[in-house]
Amino acid sequence: MESINGIAGCSDEAMIRTENLCKLYNPHSKHEVRALTDINLHIRKGSFAVFSGPSGSGKTTLLNIIGTLDRPVSGKVFLYGEDVTVFSDIALSVLRRDKIGFIFQDFNLIPRLSSIENVGNPLLPLGVRAGERFRRSRAILERMGLDDRLNHRPEELSGGQQQRVAIARALVNNPDIIIADEPTSSIDEDAGTQLIETMKNLKSNGTTILVATHDTRFNDIADEIFIIKGGRFA
Ligand code: ADP
Ligand code: MG
Numbered sequence: 001m002e003s004i005n006g007i008a009g010c011s012d013e014a015m016i017r018t019e020n021l022c023k024l025y026n027p028h029s030k031h032e033v034r035a036l037t038d039i040n041l042h043i044r045k046g047s048f049a050v051f052s053g054p055s056g057s058g059k060t061t062l063l064n065i066i067g068t069l070d071r072p073v074s075g076k077v078f079l080y081g082e083d084v085t086v087f088s089d090i091a092l093s094v095l096r097r098d099k100i101g102f103i104f105q106d107f108n109l110i111p112r113l114s115s116i117e118n119v120g121n122p123l124l125p126l127g128v129r130a131g132e133r134f135r136r137s138r139a140i141l142e143r144m145g146l147d148d149r150l151n152h153r154p155e156e157l158s159g160g161q162q163q164r165v166a167i168a169r170a171l172v173n174n175p176d177i178i179i180a181d182e183p184t185s186s187i188d189e190d191a192g193t194q195l196i197e198t199m200k201n202l203k204s205n206g207t208t209i210l211v212a213t214h215d216t217r218f219n220d221i222a223d224e225i226f227i228i229k230g231g232r233f234a
Contacts, residue, residue, distance in 0.1 A: 014078065015208055016043040016066060016177070021075035023061050023231075035061040036072070036231045043210065045176075048203045048221055051212040053228035059212035060181055062228065066210065067100055067179045068092045079177075097125060101170030103180035107162045109154040109169075115141055116150045119168045126173075140168045144198070160191025167198060178202060180211045196221065 021039040026032050036058045043049050051059045064070040066077060068084055076083045079099070084092065102108075109118045119141055120133035128136070141150055144164040154162050163183065170178060180199075184192035192215065200221050203209055211218055219225060227234040 014042050015045040015047075015080060016210075017041065017078040018066065019076040019078070021062070021065060021072045021077065023058070023065060023070075024073045027073060034231060036065070039075070039231075039233065041226065041233075043208060043224070045208055046203070046206045047223045048199070048209045049211070049224045049226065050218045050222040051210065051226045051228060052214065053234070057228045058231040059228055061231075063179050063181050063210060063212050067102060067177075068096055069102075097122065098173065099175055100177045100179060101173065101175035103163070103166055103170050103178065103183045105182040105185050107154065107159075107166045107186070109162055109165060111154055114151045114153055115146060115157070115165045115168075118154070118165055119172050122169060122173055136172060137168070140172055141165070144168050145194075158191075160187045160194070163187050163191060163195060164198075167195065171202075176208060178207055178209045180209070180213075182213055183211065184213065184215045184217075192217070 018039050018041050021036055022034075023036040024032055024034055039062060051062065053059055061070065065072050068077070068079075068087070071085060076085050078084070079095070084095065087095065110121065113121065116134060116137045119137035120128075123133045123136065138147075138150060141147065144167060146161060146164055146168070149157060149161060149165075154165070157165065163186070178199075184195055187195070196217055199209060199211070203221065
């Protein structure tokens, strides 16, 4: 049984659920774009879900809404049985901080911070003291094979190394849910293989993983593959 911030949760069966999710960008203007239409899905705890589909089909929009970085125009998103579309922005930031780790295509590291500072950053609002932040960040970077890159800034790292720092940052809070948007598309093949291996290990630890990707190597470890076209499930 899970709960968010003390709110009683639901069973593991429907850790993530959406109901008739619709998203418009620039609604009621001549630039209106219908990005998602009537998306209904169930993702169980510990499931590895892959979202596949052409560029512009709505994968990023869907992951952003499930991850509460964006809101739908209509429909609901249930996390742990709670409709999070009615949560305040502050409640959502707390939920993301405690429960969700994000991995992005372009890494989104803070350029002026070292690897260890980037990884420790999500622990700052949790009030984790500097020594403990350093210890936890170092341990996870070592696990990612970056023990000799702790004090390097992102520009001093390869794409694959930057993505490993980004993964370490996503994992430092022990999130229940990992959301990764095209995580292998800006790194070379070997770095991608390593990332997929890391994701496999996370899956075996019971983390629920959502990946938007064109990379067919993910298909081998996916429990569910959602094909999205024109903002709808195909
Ligand atoms: P994907 O990740 O599958 O490439 P996206 O979710 O990024 O697809 O985009 C879905 C649709 O929404 C596309 O038509 C895209 O052009 C449009 N879109 C995405 N973000 C915005 C935005 N911020 N403003 C307007 N339209 C957007
Ligand atoms: Mg995208």
